[in-house]
Amino acid sequence: MKLAVLVNEGPYQHQAADSALQFTKAALEKGHEIFRVFFYHDGVHNGTRLGVPPQDDRNVTQQWSELAEKHNLDLVVCVAAAQRRGILDASEAKRHGKDADNIAPGFRISGLGQLIEAGIQAERLVVFGD
Amino acid sequence: MKLAVLVNEGPYQHQAADSALQFTKAALEKGHEIFRVFFYHDGVHNGTRLGVPPQDDRNVTQQWSELAEKHNLDLVVCVAAAQRRGILDASEAKRHGKDADNIAPGFRISGLGQLIEAGIQAERLVVFGD
Amino acid sequence: MAEPWEEDEGPVKKFMYVNRKAPYGTIYALESLEVVLIAAAFDQDVSLAFLDDGVFQLKKGQDTGEIGVKNFSPTYRALEGYDIEKLYVEKESLEVRGLTADDLIVPVEVLSQDELSKLMDEQDVILSF
Amino acid sequence: MAEPWEEDEGPVKKFMYVNRKAPYGTIYALESLEVVLIAAAFDQDVSLAFLDDGVFQLKKGQDTGEIGVKNFSPTYRALEGYDIEKLYVEKESLEVRGLTADDLIVPVEVLSQDELSKLMDEQDVILSF
Amino acid sequence: MATLHTVNKSPFEKRSLDCCIRHANPGSAILLIEDGVYGALKDTAVSDKVSGALDGRKVYVLGPDLHARGMSDDRVIDGVEVVDYAAFVDLVTEHDRVQAWL
């Protein structure tokens, strides 16, 4: 079945970010298609490549990046939510005159329309948040 | 009186970040000394310089930076919480092999001992969070 | 009646935006509204439900001048211009909070808990904020 | 008795760490513990209170293998080695949650709500997580 | 038209489980995850409410989140089913929609 996932909280602060990851892995293992994972609200913080979690703990962003590469996942970070919170890709950084960007591999920044499209195209949408 | 402030949530997602800012401003206006503002948990996200909030809304980080400059405030971001969440200064970025940093002007990254010291030195500690 | 998604112009789904949180304390109310405004461009069947603390989002007379935060409540009045006209508010949630429909910034349809529960079960997609 | 902060070696304050949240659902339990470990180096009077959902932090037998998150509960057993020995748990909070002191990973002092409230009012600094 | 409801908040701290149960129609299912798993425990102040919800509805609890919190399956209310992530996925696909009570 074609599924979509919405992630509304950042990594570490709330388990919601882990739950979304575990659910996505389990769905892929069962052979389902993940149409898109959309990161909204503080969920955009999942998409930073600058995180350095302790070595004895999980690296949520890296797990998403690896999963995206392995399964060709579409990981979309909401542009409006990301701008507010300081998550930028190179072109966004340039557009806003910022001297650095921080988006992680496998994530792309796009508009809220991508969330609506996921709701239309996927057969089920599962929301993880606080 | 000598006061300290602890901020446990990031900007925009929770009003706690705004409340801490408004409280600090009001305390300074009344002539109190702010010994330190310590940013912990998701509060470390207050310290990114990459945020681009909508032009018709407030810029929480910029207000902290301006307040720090005007009143010589000590804004300390917890290093452990910041590493987890991808808030780095230039030396942290270098130390962890990251190609960018994102700390905002007026903020510095330091250890949790700075929070304990604030609790010892300040006459009151006020906590804002979720 | 044919299932809507069997029509030629592509699927039309029933999207419900469920708002259960108070404004300003957290950003969910504002960012939920931002999704709704985008959703309007997609020609889907959009409705908004306000229950639990979500009913506070529609309170008249919001004045954020003293906290330095943007007052986004006028946007609810603009929804009609986007053809978003199905706003449902739960009666029981209002009562517990000492509110009536007169306290709200826009005209809404007040539904009982049972009516709202039934309506939720008729949706294709539920977005919870 | 002289006020402790009148002594030469600098102020000694009573710090209480108040833990009211369940572990894993949010990071507060873990990051609260990280503060406590640092606090141990400061020669202050440190105590930890567990009430409301905070009592779940001390539940025996935590096994996070299936969720891929670090199990930090063994650290509570290490607190004694840092000379942090005042762990207070609220009786009423345990009861509501169907727990007893036997369910907890470390020995604690179980206090009634009234006793804990009085103790809180004797602190110099209260850190809430 | 059956809905899968998810609850991820502790019933001792937030009212999400209450709200969910009041809105979960007969025939629907409730899945407790994250801090929501505390709602599945026997002999607590909310056990009766959850037992009552079993009348006409299915209630599931996510084992991985239960075990992380040090709770064994034998502490779970009779009639509440312990499931893993694979079964969580099945619940999603077998129901017509998922409603998260955040």
Next chain:
Amino acid sequence: MATLHTVNKSPFEKRSLDCCIRHANPGSAILLIEDGVYGALKDTAVSDKVSGALDGRKVYVLGPDLHARGMSDDRVIDGVEVVDYAAFVDLVTEHDRVQAWL
């Protein structure tokens, strides 16, 4: 030894206000801020509990947060005092410690 307690959560969503009132000793003060201000309103399901807390304690509500949410001062429970940020600072300095019920 008087404590200033702060509550920033809606009493309709979370139990923080409940917990705070149960632990706030006579002589202490409670300040409602952010979504906590809803606890200061008349004619709600929690008004009686807050009125009861006034017996032996002071209760304050932060006006800026109240007004942001569209609530005028005349909707506030009798005996609960509406204060601004400057008075919030005074409350902090006039009490011996601040305890946040997050």
